[in-house]
Amino acid sequence: xxxxxxxxxxxxxxxxxxxxxxxxxxxxxxxxxxxxxxxxxxxxxxxxxxxxxxxxxxxxxxxxxxxxxxxxxxxxxxxxxxxxxxxxxxxxxxxxxxxxxxxxxxxxxxxxxxxxxxxxxxxxxxxxxxxxxxxxxxxxxxxxxxxxxxxxxxxxxxxxxxxxxxxxxxxxxxxxxxxxxxxxxxxxxxxxxxxxxxxxxxxxxxxxxxxxxxxxxxxxxxxxxxxxxxxxxxxxxxxxxxxxxxxxxxxxxxxxxxxxxxxxxxxxxxxxxxxxxxxxxxxxxxxxxxxxxxxxxxxxxxxxxxxxxxxxxxxxxxxxxxxxxxxxxxxxxxxxxxxxxxxxxxxxxxxxxxxxxxxxxxx
Numbered sequence: 001x002x003x004x005x006x007x008x009x010x011x012x013x014x015x016x017x018x019x020x021x022x023x024x025x026x027x028x029x030x031x032x033x034x035x036x037x038x039x040x041x042x043x044x045x046x047x048x049x050x051x052x053x054x055x056x057x058x059x060x061x062x063x064x065x066x067x068x069x070x071x072x073x074x075x076x077x078x079x080x081x082x083x084x085x086x087x088x089x090x091x092x093x094x095x096x097x098x099x100x101x102x103x104x105x106x107x108x109x110x111x112x113x114x115x116x117x118x119x120x121x122x123x124x125x126x127x128x129x130x131x132x133x134x135x136x137x138x139x140x141x142x143x144x145x146x147x148x149x150x151x152x153x154x155x156x157x158x159x160x161x162x163x164x165x166x167x168x169x170x171x172x173x174x175x176x177x178x179x180x181x182x183x184x185x186x187x188x189x190x191x192x193x194x195x196x197x198x199x200x201x202x203x204x205x206x207x208x209x210x211x212x213x214x215x216x217x218x219x220x221x222x223x224x225x226x227x228x229x230x231x232x233x234x235x236x237x238x239x240x241x242x243x244x245x246x247x248x249x250x251x252x253x254x255x256x257x258x259x260x261x262x263x264x265x266x267x268x269x270x271x272x273x274x275x276x277x278x279x280x281x282x283x284x285x286x287x288x289x290x291x292x293x294x295x296x297x298x299x300x301x302x303x304x305x306x307x308x309x310x311x312x313x314x315x316x317x318x319x320x321x322x323x324x325x326x327x328x329x330x331x332x333x334x335x336x337x338x339x340x341x342x343x344x345x346x347x348x349x350x351x352x353x354x355x356x357x358x359x360x361x362x363x
Contacts, residue, residue: 025084026360027103027153029209030075031130032162034109035327038073039066039089040125041109048110048121053309054296058317058330068109070295070317071330075105075160077337081353082158090133100141103157106130112167113197116180120170127163131203138208154208156360158353161204162215162272164251167193168243169220169326186239190246194254201258205266211356212267213340214255216248218276224294225325228303234292248273252349259350268356269349275336276328279321286335291321295329 030036034048041049042065049066050056056064058071066089067073076086087105088095095104108125110118115126125133142150172180172189184192204212220226221240230237248271255267283291295314296307305311307324314320323329328336339347341354351359 025082025102027101027157028075028079028082028084028087029103029134029154029157029159030087030105030107030161031127031134031159031204032107032215033111033166034068034107035165035215036073036075036105036160036162037066037068037089037107037109038075038086038105040091040105040107042066043089043091044108044123044125046110046121046123048108048118048124050109054307054311054313057313068324068327069330069333070323072333073330074162074333074337074340075107077334078158078160078340078353081337081341082357090137097144100137100144101153104134104137106133107162110166110170111163112165112171113163113193113200114167114171114180117167117171120174127200128203131200131207134204134207151208155210157209157211158356159204159209159212160215161201161212163197163200164193164247165217165220168217168240168247169225172243173240186243187246190243190250193247194250197251198254198258201255201267205258205262210264210266211360213270213353214251214267215270215272216251217244218272219280220244222276222280222291223326224292224297224301224303224322226303227292227301228299228325231301234301244273255349265350268351268353270340271347271349272336274347275339275343276332279332279335283321286321287318287331288321289319293320294322294325295320296324301325 042051050068051064051066059065079086085102087103088099090104090106110121110124111126112118118124138150172178220243221237226237226240252269255269258267259265279286280291292301294302295317296311298304298311302312303325317329318331320329321332343352
């Protein structure tokens, strides 16, 4: 009898420890496009969705969740690193009560920095709408735990924002002689994008974000979708690579400027280009058989159209750097997330996520 009582005390103690650890676990907020969307678009009337087989084939449930991945995406893996549950999509009916305290994912596939990016996808949550939802979220949490604790939760949270790729792929280069390409030369378009992105980040700061990971664009010209359209022998599309090479350094410059204006390292630049280029340039070194052919798709490089039930599908997703014509596989996402966590200044500026977590645990 005594030992049963003792074990109950231990169990209750462990439960208490788990609960307090959950209270200490920082909230996580995600903004951006399909690289980080974990299901919002499933609740919207849009063609930009990943709600059918074989999406989610390697997810724990083996079912599609709205993530543009065979399994986990980068926010899921960051949540794992934080010791938290994955954040729920903001539009999910399950995002109520205690679940709100874990954070929320506001991202929506197809969106960009600009409001006219992704118009062909109809109902998607454009970035200022995502920020509006973030405000609404804070009102909902304040009703639960009060305004002071809500502010503390938001100020202490980790934020991830991934934007920019669609402003090239689904806007400037979407069709020949697109409206934006007639309005701007590429260098001028990049300057315009960066100035608009600065306003988004400044608004995020106004809304209480104090630790924000900002990813640059990956190698836009090297994804299977672009190889299928522009590549003769597997070389990356020169024009899209030029776009990425102009955008990324200016993004870092802009972030440095914002941080010095604020007087603190609120924004941290993640060099997604270099993170991807490692395994695109030398896939074998990372255990991939190819970084050019998508696991799921059709046509050259499996890069044409969408990944659907009738597409070619590789049997082992871990051997492919790209899951579909645009999105990395879970294995590639894990490599990227590891660099976010522990990468050197080549990848993370001014510091990586493990440094942020160590710093913030002291304050």
